[in-house]
Amino acid sequence: MIRLEVWGAYACFSRPELKVERVSYDVMTPSAARGLVEAIYYHPGLRWIIDKIYVLSPIRFTNIRRNEVKSKVVSSAAKGVMQGNGKPLYLAASQDIQQRAAMVLQDVHYVIEAHFEMTDKASPSDNPGKFQDIIRRRMEKGQCFHQPYFGCREFPAHFRSWEGATVPAIGETRDLGLMLYDMDYADPANITPIFFRAKLEQGVLSLDHCEVFR
Template structure:
């Protein structure tokens, strides 16, 4: 795969929220493809490319833990924000102390993944953009620990640390992850070109490896 990379990510906590839980947060058992794409975009984001997740390796046993988190109950109205941007009214705001609520969350503990991905060139690529250039930039940033913004493991307060994959690192599988594990329907990605339509796929973990099927947003063909 000429445009492919591998990146190792890890952290103390992770929360990849299942959409069927509305009030309390509950995480999927493993990193979702959309969250993996978000991590790669944090490392190397350019309009000329779009990251595509091919495979996710789970490198540590799946462990859950229940915690309580502070959240803001409301959100600023979109219409008011647009009117404020046009200078028609003051910018809306939220007072955290007046709108705070505490919720339980079922989160993942002590996680580590290896993401295998490639990128497609988009219609926004310019004359100076080419696959070799972006591939080298992405690999160099992974090796140096550089990022455009700090990546996270599903939610912003759970920091994702990242680095290169060492030779032979994927040859072993933790005993707890051997065999086949049906993860059910998992969020694949959001199609922003089609009214933010969510897409799901049937996820199966085999010997700690999640193979991700192709996903192409509406109106954007892969190159």
Template sequence: MGFCIEVRGEFACFTRPELKVERVSYDIITPSAARSLFEAILWKPAIRWRIRKIEVLRPIRWFNLRRNELGNVVPVNSVNAARKNGSGALGCYIEEERQQRASLLLRDVAYRIHADFELTDKAGPADSAAKFAQMFRRRATKGQCINQPYLGTREFACAFSLVEEGTLTEAAIDDSRDLGWMLFDMDFSDPVNPQPLFYRATMHQGVVQVPLPESAEVRG
């Protein structure tokens, strides 16, 4: 059972993991970022979203931005110690940790994303695909979401709408290119040491076909 949503935003940044100092976005949305959009509308332990196709509806345009960022995070050991002791120093002060970083972002983006879901081993006897399909369709139609959907980073919020089957919408852009190796998702089979997964993304006439996670096209 498949679903389709359109998302639009003024800016987006799907950060390349190999460029850690300065943020540089991939050319288009990654499957993991697309999955998070569906999970923002409906997330349940009993289902797992799978992205099948991405249609790019706006020309790929870039935008340079320099902004202040926090240069440090609270150490995990400090969090664990505070949890154990009931108190601890968990503050980060921007005046001490401020860093200016340049970012190469996407601007004026719009995507039409196709996805389906499968039931997980956490599904109960009362759970069914039809039940979750109705829940998703109802929530997406009303614009309801668990958290505000965003395009790569939380400051780049986006609008979304459900695309019903047979609805006339704008065509994908007339652009074909090899997008190179792109982050597919994270493999959390080992929660302590999750591993990134990649796939070779190719866009034909504005459309990118996304393989399934178990496909040979997805590599660690």
């Protein structure tokens, strides 16, 4: 088991039901927490499972406006260029730009409690002790494969290992409703979102034995 302290100025864990303007969940989602841990250490021989998310700072929202592109390069366009159709394969930001509002979290601070399970892709030389030593060393040295972020890449996350015996979570309890748990990639042609009934208990979002919905 590891405990990872993460903090940053802004975060946006977008609700999938609100597509036009981005609105963040009140608390970091389990999939965002998993992605953050994987940014520090990922290996095909292990699978990260998030156990708890501790909220250390009061939940605060703020509104911002950002410039975004409204289009994306689709696979059919890339395939056409590979076949020599001569069309350009790029997006001109000055022509495709649009301004969108977003309701994001401000001054976020969490402790992620997680553990990993070995997968069938682990090599004979891999073992839990080896992986545990690697992840702890990387957390202590601040090493990562890419910059961790809170939902959007423009919201970077700072991190370090949490060494305290207890975690001083905020003493707040609230029903968070249905929250995105993760995505099911078992069938690449039919990727399915997984949701769960989330509740913050004394500042802790516990994921032990939570009931999920597809």
